[in-house]
Each structure stands twice: as structure tokens, then as C-alpha cells.
Amino acid sequence: MEEKVLNGSISKEAQAAMIRKERTANNAWHKFCRNKSAVVGLIIISLMILMGVLAPVLSPHDPNQINVLQTYLPPFSEGHILGTDDLGRDLLSRLLYGARMSIVVAIGATVLGGVVGILLGLISGYAGGVVDAVIMRIMDGMFAFPFILLSILLVTILGSGVFNVILAIGIGNVPRFARVVRSKVMVTKNEEFCNAERILGASSLRIMFSHILPNTVSEVVVYATLCVGSAIISEASLSFLGLGILIPTPSWGNILRGGRGCLTTAPHIATISGLLIFIAVIGFNLVGDGIRDVMDPKMKK
């Protein structure tokens, strides 16, 4: 923080501090890399993101181009590596665009649930007393709903569409983030450095945001990674039920829904789309576990 620039060059102390900082970061990265399964997870996630980002470049066809003469083509057909669906649309192109949809929804829902949940957890844990009791009872109540049922209810009323699905899944994530952050805040707020800040006259807001919040980062990052994985499943579940992302917009969930209807004629549609969901979730779970091991070696067993 205190980088003193003297005549354009950085002071020795600041240099040493920067090196130290770099070392801890390097150390964590090395630890993460030594965990083979975490690296596998990272590769899976990167590939998935690449698929989504590069969908327009990689897709051999327009994902919505209908060709009634070439329906239910099996994989490795000419011009359609993964075959086609009930309307003759290219499966590979649809899956690539579907990856994009899954990432947008899953990350959107995690960020939404994360921001609101972190704020509530921070306030609840820091304030304590009545505020804490009220917020946590509300969180308990929300927690009582089975995740998928809550999303179903919300999407039925909000209507389908990307934003509404993000909102529905995000709301379900709020109490989970709030709990994780709250328990960490309750421990941190009584530590020496917080007391010191208080004595120095720092405002509650300042203590909360610049001193306690950074201490919750490791928990939040681990939790958020696992959350993205479960959000991918939630989006797929909603779309699978015909609620989330509606056709013709491709999403892994609604491709799977389509594939379910033609299990005997074209089993590859359901198999491949579901397999992608499965692998993506494994990726996020592996990375989440990997980060947890790095951040909190006590948890590693």
C-alpha cells in the first residue's frame, strides 16, 4: 500500500514488500498447480469459456439454421461432426452457443447472489443483535426452499428469458453467501486489527469494507466457484423443464430437453449435451476444491 516513489525509483522497503507479496501469490499459484485435479478443472473451465467466447468463430453453421432434409443425422455425418437435431440444425453449433448461455447465466447468477449475499452477511455479522437476528431469520426462511423449486416458482412468475433466469437462480444463492460471509465476519470483527482500527477512529463502514471484507475473500472465492457449478445445473434444470432459456435460443438444458424426445432415433443429442453439463460442473467443483486446499490447508484431508 505504501509505495514510496523517490525520484522515480521505488524505495527499498517498498520493493521488499512487493517481492514478498509476489512470493505469496506465486506460492499460492504453485500450490494450486501442484494439485493435479485442480489443474484439470482449470483446463475444463478455460475450454468451456473459450467455447462460449469463440462460438461465432468455431461454429460451422448458424445454430438456428433449419434444414428439414437433414434431420437426426448421426455424429460424424458430412458437414455435421456431431450430427443434427429434430429440425436439422447443426448440433455442434448449438452446443457452442449453448456454452455461451450457460456461462452467462451461471456467472451472472453467482455474481448477483454473491453481491447481495455478501452485503447482507457483512451487515448481519458486523451489526449483530436485532439486525443480525432479523436478517438471519429471513435467510433461514429462504434456505428452507429447495433450490430448484424456488427457481421454478420465480421463473414461472417472472417469465422465461436470460435475465429472469439469472434473477431466479441468483436469489436462491443469496442466503448461502450470506451465511458463509457472516460466520467469517463474526470471527474477524473481534480480532486485534479491527479493534485497533476502531480505537483509531475508523468508521464502521470503513472497517467493514476495507478491513473485514478482504478477510472473507478466500471463503467467498471457494464458495463462488462451487456456486457457478451448481448454477450451471440449475439453468439446465429450468431449461430442461421448459422454463428457463426457451428455444430457438440454444442452451445445454433445452438441447437436452429436445434430445429426450428422440432417445431412440437420435440418442447422441441427449448424451452429448448432458455430458457437457456434467463435465463443466466437474471442472468448477475441482477448481473450487483446489482453491480451498490452497487457501485453507487444514481442510485438506
Add this chain to the structure above:
Amino acid sequence: MQKVILKRLLQLIPTLLVVITFTFAATRLIPGDPVAAMLGEQYDATKVDALREELGLNDPIPVQFGHYLVDILHGDFGDSYYFNTSAMNMIKARLPNTLMLSVTSLCIAILVGVFFGVISARRQSSILDYALTVISLFGVSAPVFWVAIMMVLLFSVNLGWLPSFGMVTIAQGGFVEFLRHIALPCACLAVIPMGTFMRITRSSMIDSLGSDSVRALRARGVSEKSIVWKHALKNALPPILTVVGMQFAGCFAGAVLTENIFSWPGMGTMISSAIDNRDYSLIQATVLVVALAFVIINLITDILYMVINPKVAIDAENGGM
């Protein structure tokens, strides 16, 4: 301990109130018109007004909430708009089937998961442990509806061993037919909680096998079998028990997704048809009933946990929780 249980019961009241408020708010306060959603394509201005009046949606919000609360206290969870009957009756007819499915799956998941978790912990860092860890990771990551579809594809479409849909009670078709019909839905519902039980059992057993009490038992020459399955497992149980409630919730939610695939006549197929019919009052009632049931299940697990492990109750009495 009674004091703690009483306190826990009192905490239940605000939680239940929040649950009810939330389902109420979800349908009345967020943007989107429930009446328009219910009418769907038959949208027609005169109908909308009539229906709004009938459902009491023109009353002020607090009045509506009062009505809602009073109705629920009387056991009236609203009517299914599509089937024109009380939602509670429909739920009552479907609930036992879903319960049968989810409880059986949960039992299988606990037995298999704990068994392999123990094996994994005993042979820590062996190839077997590694393989089981990978399997449990697959278990917790698999989308349940996809597992269901794959099982149908393999066992019904390709091998033709098991029927892919429907439910047969023992009275209707005998025990064998009953088993044949419940096998697939049960197996795929058990996959996810099985992974979780395996993971938790493994880490809890590793702790317990390394404890001093186990070392003492070994020194006294107690057989390894008895140490692992009797003493160490008993000490490893509390963390496993804490997740049973949540896993049950998971099984139940999973049933909502998979029943549809197997045409199992439970709450899940009811919800999917309610979705297709835009029968939002039925969805609302179902979600509320299930949420209320979960609050109570969690309460029971907490109390049971205290009975099994009195230390928790004592801690709670001394200011924790």
C-alpha cells in the same frame, strides 16, 4: 436440553413466517402479472378483471396477505386453477409416491455411501481410494435428469431390462414388478447424495481412525473389523447425520426433475404439468408445502442430533447458536 429444544421451536415461528411471506411476495410483489401468466394464450381483458376480482388481487396488499395467512392456518393452500380443485388434495394424493421414492433413494445412498466412504478411509491413498474419490466427485457433479435419461437409454432402450416409466404398487403387480419399476428412478436419485455421503464419511472416518481412542483399542488387541465398523464409525457418525436432512431435501428436489422422465405419479410430474398448464397457484402451493415440510424436517434432524450428541445441546445452552 428441553430449554434448547424449546428455543429452537420458538425460532421456528419467524422462519415459517418468512417462508409464507416469501411465497406470498414472490407471487404478488415481483414484476410479472400472475393472472396474465395463468391465462397464457387465452389472454382477454374482461377475463383478467374477473379473475383478479375472484382471486382477491384487487385488495390492498396487507389485506391480501392477511387472507393468505388465515387460509394457510386453516390448511387451505389455494386452488389449482387448471384442475379446479384444492391444491392440498392434489398434493395429498401425490406426496406419498414422491416420499416413497425419495426415502428409498436416501436409504440406499446412505448405506452405499457410508460403506464406500469407510472403505476409502481405511485404504487412504490407495488406488481404490482414488477411484472411489473420483466416483464420488462424479456423483456430486452429475445433473440428475441427465443421469436419468442415460439410465433409460441404457437399461430400457438398449438392454430392455427394466421398464422406463410408470409406477406399480405391490398390490397391483406384486413385489417383483414394484421393484422393477422403482429401480431406475431410485438408482438415479441416489447418485448425488451417495457422492456426498461418501465424501463426508471418508473425511470423518480418517479423523476418527487417527484418534487416540482407536489407538487405545488397537493396543488392547480389539479386532480391526470391530474397530472400524463399530467404534470408529460410531465416532464418525455426527457429521454424517448433520447432512441427512439436507440430502433428503436434495432427493426430494431431484425427484421433481426425474419423476417427469419416468412418469412417476408424484409431486414432480404434478409440478411439470402445472408448469405446462401455467397453473401457477398449484406451483405456489406445492412450493410452500414442501418448504414448510423442510423446515420441520430440519427441526427434527437438529433435535435428533442433540439427543445423539448431548454436547451440542450443552454448547447451545451456554450461549452458542
